[in-house]
Amino acid sequence: MKVTQESTAKNYLDKLAEGQRDLVVAKEQELKNIDKVYEAKKSNERLVGEMELLDIQDRNQAQIAEKLQQKEERLGAIKTNFVENQTKLEKEKANLITAHQEKISDLNTVYDYKYQDSFDEANLKAQKINTDTSVLIKDLQLKSDATIEGIDFESKLRADAKTRENTQGLKQQEVNHGIQQKTAKSNYERKMAMAVSEHENKLSDQNHRLLVERKEREKFHNLEMLNKETHHKELLKQEDQSFKQKYDTIVKTHQDILDRVTNRFNNQVNSIVKDQMLYKSNITDKAKDDFYKVSSLNPTVKEGLKDYEVSIQVPVHEKENIRLTAQGRDVTLALTRKFTDEVKEENGEINRSRRSEVFTKKFKTSEILNSKDISQSYNEGVLTFKIAKL
Known part of the structure; x- marks a missing residue:
């Protein structure tokens, strides 16, 4: 195994x-x-x-x-x-x-x-x-x-x-x-x-x-x-x-x-x-x-009195591709990439290709989370999400 x-x-x-x-x-x-x-x-x-x-x-x-x-x-x-x-x-x-x-x-x-x-x-x-x-x-x-x-x-x-x-x-x-x-x-x-x-x-x-x-x-x-x-x-x-x-x-x-x-x-x-x-x-x-x-998601989770703080290191061009959702005690962190290539050959023909990548990370918390109270910030290569507790 x-x-x-x-x-x-x-x-x-x-x-x-x-x-x-x-x-x-x-x-x-x-x-x-x-x-x-x-x-x-x-x-x-x-x-x-x-x-x-x-x-x-x-x-x-x-x-x-x-x-x-x-x-x-x-x-x-x-x-x-x-x-x-x-x-x-x-x-x-x-x-x-x-x-x-x-x-x-x-x-x-x-x-x-x-x-x-x-x-x-x-x-x-x-x-x-x-x-x-x-x-x-x-x-x-x-x-x-x-x-x-x-x-x-x-x-x-x-x-x-x-x-x-x-x-x-x-x-x-x-x-x-x-x-x-x-x-x-x-x-x-x-x-x-x-x-x-x-x-x-x-x-x-x-x-x-x-x-x-x-x-x-x-x-x-x-x-x-x-x-x-x-x-x-x-x-x-x-x-x-x-x-x-x-x-x-x-x-x-x-x-x-x-x-x-x-x-x-x-x-x-x-x-x-x-x-x-x-x-x-x-x-x-x-x-x-x-x-x-970025080939894997390795977030850092810190629990506070009123919220959870989830931090992950990502380059600035990837920060808009990361989403965080919360439901009950389940937290899902997802990174989605889309690639589009266009190559024009000598005879005038154009070759286009599209592909996408999705990385996800799921984990649980000890307390129930408020899915409607989520904020995020980015500072010096670190993307931070704050999830309020119920």
Whole structure:
């Protein structure tokens, strides 16, 4: 009988040892799985950081392309305005030339009319002088004929003398008329020359004023275009400097963010590694410590005046698994463990296993117990239950 009990106990201990070995293997597998999860998480964090960096770079490139497009649009608008202003100036120049030519044509027409009027007036005066002279000559001839017919020979002599005198007077009048005609013609030519000279002077002055005005406008336009070009270059320079400053600021900000993310990621990785190493060390240490391998329940029972005190040494992770119940004089102490393992293979399949262990310890007391008045406390590895007496 004794041999059977020892054999049963030995088998029980072997099973417990095997269970502990299985537990150690499961914990080691769990540590490996945790390492795999950690590596996967580290790879995912690195991938997320790289994607964020690429996203930041894409946004920066998009902002740069947008700024360049805006500058090109503004430059195109300025060029369009320049072409429009140049076209307006060409049109204004053509209009001025046309107006100037029209004014010259009008002045030529006016002076032609004046010249024709003066010429017509001079012809009329000359014709009037010729008519008056002819009428006077005819009158004189009629008078001479009448005088010749009315007098005798003596009178004829005097008439001849008078005729000669009249002839000389007529010649003198003809000479005077020629002189007057030459004088009138000379005056007309002089007036025409003066009018032509005055017209040419006016045309020259007007051409000079138009040329000066045109040069002034061209000078003003060139100065304005130079100012616009200088202003445009200054704006482009300021925009370029502002863009460079903004770009440097954005790059610095993103670099700071990236450094902070990298530092935080490294700190998290180091913290996870440290925690995992500490957890692994604790698991390894606990696996070697018999205190954390509860294989039997050996409580200490103390009887007091009003209650019983049941104490048992258990690790902190096992204190929630121990329950104590009382019924009459019977006391039952039970330790229940549940294990769940999950192993993911390379092909994606998942193997799960569940198992549980129950250790019980029953003993009797000399007095009846109050099953409703049970309290417990945990201090420095010792779990204590107090059971009140009836």
